[in-house]
Amino acid sequence: MRKVAIVGTGHTPFTFAAEKSSVELFSEAAMDAINESHLKSKDVQAMYVGNVLGDFSEGQAMVQSYCADDIGAFHIPSTRFEGACASSSLAIRDAFIWVASGFYDIVLAGGVETAAKMGTPLATRTFAMAHDSHYEYPIGLTFPGFFAMLAHLYCSKYSVPLEKLKEQMALVSVQSHRYGVHNAFAQFHKEIAVEDVLKGFMVCSPLQLLDCCPFSDGAAAVILTSEEKAKELTDKPVYIIGIGQSSSGKLSAQKDYAPRIRAREVSVKQAYDMAGIKPEDVDLCELHDCFSIASIISAESLGFAEFGKGGELWQKGETKIGGTIPINISGGLKSKGHPIGATGASQVFEIVHQMRGHVEPERQVEGVNIGLTDTLGGDGVLCNMVLQKGW
Numbered sequence: 284m285r286k287v288a289i290v291g292t293g294h295t296p297f298t299f300a301a302e303k304s305s306v307e308l309f310s311e312a313a314m315d316a317i318n319e320s321h322l323k324s325k326d327v328q329a330m331y332v333g334n335v336l337g338d339f340s341e342g343q344a345m346v347q348s349y350c351a352d353d354i355g356a357f358h359i360p361s362t363r364f365e366g367a368c369a370s371s372s373l374a375i376r377d378a379f380i381w382v383a384s385g386f387y388d389i390v391l392a393g394g395v396e397t398a399a400k401m402g403t404p405l406a407t408r409t410f411a412m413a414h415d416s417h418y419e420y421p422i423g424l425t426f427p428g429f430f431a432m433l434a435h436l437y438c439s440k441y442s443v444p445l446e447k448l449k450e451q452m453a454l455v456s457v458q459s460h461r462y463g464v465h466n467a468f469a470q471f472h473k474e475i476a477v478e479d480v481l482k483g484f485m486v487c488s489p490l491q492l493l494d495c496c497p498f499s500d501g502a503a504a505v506i507l508t509s510e511e512k513a514k515e516l517t518d519k520p521v522y523i524i525g526i527g528q529s530s531s532g533k534l535s536a537q538k539d540y541a542p543r544i545r546a547r548e549v550s551v552k553q554a555y556d557m558a559g560i561k562p563e564d565v566d567l568c569e570l571h572d573c574f575s576i577a578s579i580i581s582a583e584s585l586g587f588a589e590f591g592k593g594g595e596l597w598q599k600g601e602t603k604i605g606g607t608i609p610i611n612i613s614g615g616l617k618s619k620g621h622p623i624g625a626t627g628a629s630q631v632f633e634i635v636h637q638m639r640g641h642v643e644p645e646r647q648v649e650g651v652n653i654g655l656t657d658t659l660g661g662d663g664v665l666c667n668m669v670l671q672k673g674w
Contacts, residue, residue, distance in 0.1 A: 284383040288513035288520035288673060291320030291506040292632045293393070297470040297620030300400045301500035305337050306349045308502040309395035312625075313354050316391065320506040321516050324355035327506075328387045331362050331378050333370030333394025334624040339409045340397045356391070367413040368573065369660030370394050371503065372627025376526050376666055378507045388512050393504030396622035399497070406498045410623075413661030415533035427487035427495060429534060429662070430574040433542040434489050437576065440542060441591030449489050451594025452575035453480035456493050456617055458597060459572065463614020465645040468629075470499055470620030480575075494575040499620035503628035505635070513673075520673035521635045525558030527551055531663025547584040550665040551657065555586075558669040560653060562586030565669075567637055567648050568608060569630035570657040572615040581657055582610065585667075604648050612637070612646045627666065630656040638672045 293315030295301075295308050303311070309332060317324055332347040351361040364374040371394025378392035398406050411425045434452075438445050457477055463469040475493060483491035513520040527550035531537050537545065555561060562585060570585065572578040579593035587608045588596050596602050602610040613619045613633040616626060634654035636642050654670040 285385055286510035287379050287382045287507055287523050288510055289505050289523065289631065289635055290508050290513050290517045290520055291316040291318070291322070292635050293319070293504045294468050294629060294632045295502045296468050297499045297501035297622055298399070299470065299497070299500070301397055304341060305334060305343065305346045305395045305397050306353060308397070308500070309346065309350045309393065309504065310353045312393060312502040312504040313350065313391055316393070316504040316506045317354070322389065322506065326389055327356045327359060327391045329360045329381065329390045330356060331364055331374035331390065331392040333364045333374045333627065335365055335367060335370055335396060336398055336401070336409050336623070339405065340401045346395065366664045367660030368571065368621070368623040368626055369658040369664045369666045370624045370627065372656065372658040372666035372668065373528065375505060375507070375628060375631060376528055376668065379523050379526055382507050382509055388509050390507045391504060392507060393502065393628040394624035394626070395502035396624035397500040398622060399500045403498070415662070419533055419535065424534070426573065427490055430576050431487040431490050433580065434576040436542040437580065443591060445489060448594060449481060450477065451579060451597055452494055453477040454597040455572065455575040455578045456480050458602060459611055459615045459617040462612050462646045463618025465643045466614045466619055467643065469614045469618055470497055471614070471618045490574055490576070496573045496616040496621040499622040501620060501622040501625050503625045503632050505628060505631055518674060519639050521638055522671045522673045523668055524671045525554035525560070525669030527553030527557070527667040529665050534662050537663065542580055543584055543590070544580065544659065544663050544665065546663045546665040547581065547657070547659065551585050551667045554667040554669050560669060564653050565608060565655045566651045566653050567612065567634060568610050568655045568657065569613060569615070569633050570610060571659040572611055572617050573621060573659070575617070577659070578610070585655065585657060604646065609648050612648055627656065627658040630658060631668065631670070634670050
């Protein structure tokens with residue numbers, strides 16, 4: 284396989300209810316990525332777009348075709364990817380494979396979502412379609428319920444007192460807001476305290492309001508090219524050196540592993556092995572913190588902590604800038620926002636900009652050479668990517 288580089292990126296602000304359509308949002312991010320790459324729209328050979336709920340939020344399917352046409356990439360193959368919250372990660376992974384194979388030299392990939400404009404009742408119902416719709420949703424299982432159950436299972440399996448876990452989860456949210464306030468693209472620009480989390484509205488015990496990510500609108504995109512083409516376009520290429528993807532069945536099928544999500548461990552091992560690295564080689568991680576408990580579970584499965592000890596990373600400050608494994612310095616899904624079709628591409632965007640030194644000084648991590656993204660879709664579609672600085 285050929286080496287594959289990211290040469291350009293684009294990102295819209297993540298907001299509560301964007302005035303623009305999905306096509307307009309993605310086209311904006313796509314043009315930024317194209318311009319940063321010193322390319323023209325006509326140079327793009329294929330486009331892969333993560334989008335989950337366009338049919339419901341706007342009554343608009345086929346966003347990928349209209350995006351390609353609107354940016355002037357006429358008649359190229361443009362494909363929509365749906366893997367719940369992992370949709371744009373899947374799009375980028377496939378773009379990597381096509382470029383690595385030699386079939387394409389330049390591919391635009393990313394994602395977009397306008398879930399916030401649906402309002403809470405409809406958004407909650409449509410998000411829940413990423414659970415089993417025939418047996419699990421009818422008994423009341425939405426995503427807050429899913430992760431609340433994992434939190435209780437976590438306490439039981441690892442003998443962690445519930446009050447201790449709640450404090451650890453609160454620290455996850457506090458850190459996300461601490462860095463998100465400095466991210467120009469973030470949805471929330473407000474710091475919070477542990478007390479704010481613990482005194483918040485109960486969503487689904489033990490998850491309180493500030494343990495949960497918001498509904499969001501926004502888009503992100505990247506340009507992937509061959510190594511040879513990248514050398515013509517930029518002096519700061521970022522290479523994708525490892526990819527992984529795995530999937531699990533519905534929650535009831537995961538009982539032998541819960542609260543772990545086994546697909547994550549399979550996926551990240553693929554990415555680590557392909558890149559030839561170990562968890563301790565990772566300098567920066569953007570992981571899927573849709574709920575604060577998800578961060579703790581993810582950190583363990585990614586190899587950053589022993590099982591049952593993930594919350595201690597946040598307690599000891601190891602996940603902050605200067606810690607052993609900085610996590611979600613973007614603000615993560617919790618503070619930056621979570622337009623589900625765009626989240627994976629946004630994670631990649633953050634790693635690239637950290638490596639290039641293009642983020643705000645208050646949240647710049649020095650010396651990032653290896654970055655890891657981790658995106659969870661639905662009950663258990665997992666995609667992980669390892670990125671490496673190329674200069």
